[in-house]
Amino acid sequence: MVHNESRKPRKGPGRGTYAVGDERRSRILDAAVEHFAQWGFHASSLARIAKDVGITQGGLLHHFRSKEDLLVQVLARCEENDTELFFSHAFVSAAECYAALVQLAEYNSTRLGRTRMFNVLAAEAGDPGHPAHAYFTQRYVDLVAHMSDPLRHAVESGELKPDTDIVAVCQETAAVMDGLQVQWVLDPKGFDMVGRLRGYADRLLRSITVEGNGLAPDA
């Protein structure tokens, strides 16, 4: 493409500026993930994040109006991505839903920085004055809502036992995933996060399904 000068210009007026802006914005978000993961929210510094991206703090503030704003945008981008990947289609069974969660853990095991950041911010956000407190409180409500739908369906279809406490199961599943992430981040090479989640999901399904079936063997 490069040698065909007659093709569309790579940067049109305005368009190029947007592209550069988007790319810079994206690099700031990536750097912020690393800083929040290592330092937590409070000890992270906009000046140091800007320096890592090779811009000034003023340049950073052109894209994000404060550290709080940057935090919210970082979280929104991470979660959007996950929701799209794993919760955008309707699961036909509880087993399929759990297979998708195992896939999510597999994906998380390829992105240490993001997973570390998530652990730190979810824990810090327990402080009611933390700028991500509302975000994380709502996150677990949404997560339970997202997961409850396919599980309720699975009760109706006869896959799950009728007395399954769906909210309890969803909250417990979220807890297992979060807790496994903490152990995995401490020892990413030695700790088998995906294997542990697979084992949990398999045992859980065997005990809440009517037929006692676990996770599909290829999950």
Added chain:
Amino acid sequence: MVHNESRKPRKGPGRGTYAVGDERRSRILDAAVEHFAQWGFHASSLARIAKDVGITQGGLLHHFRSKEDLLVQVLARCEENDTELFFSHAFVSAAECYAALVQLAEYNSTRLGRTRMFNVLAAEAGDPGHPAHAYFTQRYVDLVAHMSDPLRHAVESGELKPDTDIVAVCQETAAVMDGLQVQWVLDPKGFDMVGRLRGYADRLLRSITVEGNGLAPDA
């Protein structure tokens, strides 16, 4: 006692100094728990912790030689306490071991600051450069070792199925407890941490015990 002046003096030489020193040390540790819980390790400040205790930073450094030292002492005191309370006697069964873990969660639900601090530090410590990295890595190794003993016994005694993957079960249990703590700290009044752990332990025991027995009803 106060009006009997002839009794042993309340402060002997040295003894009184020790007592005052111990009490101050203890107050510093309590204040540190709150600061680490709210600000994380990096953004916590010795000067502000000292101020909360009503002493100077120099006075604090008389008891703890650095912020790292204070962190290590805070963690050691917390964990010592728990180990004594819950792991000092030999459990006669897996069911008894899980009943003790439910009790530990009950205890944790009475100390929000300590639980918040634990969540934050365990997450932060995922950074290999964090001063508590070695502590938390070892903590999960110890925890699995502590729990493995009674569970292995339970396999030998015929309570648990012979093919129980004990290490996996211990790591999963630690994950559930940690993850439930994150959700509980976000919503201490609304989230039933103890109930969720009880439900998990009961279902787990039903699936790994030979007779399919869950948690004792009074656990």
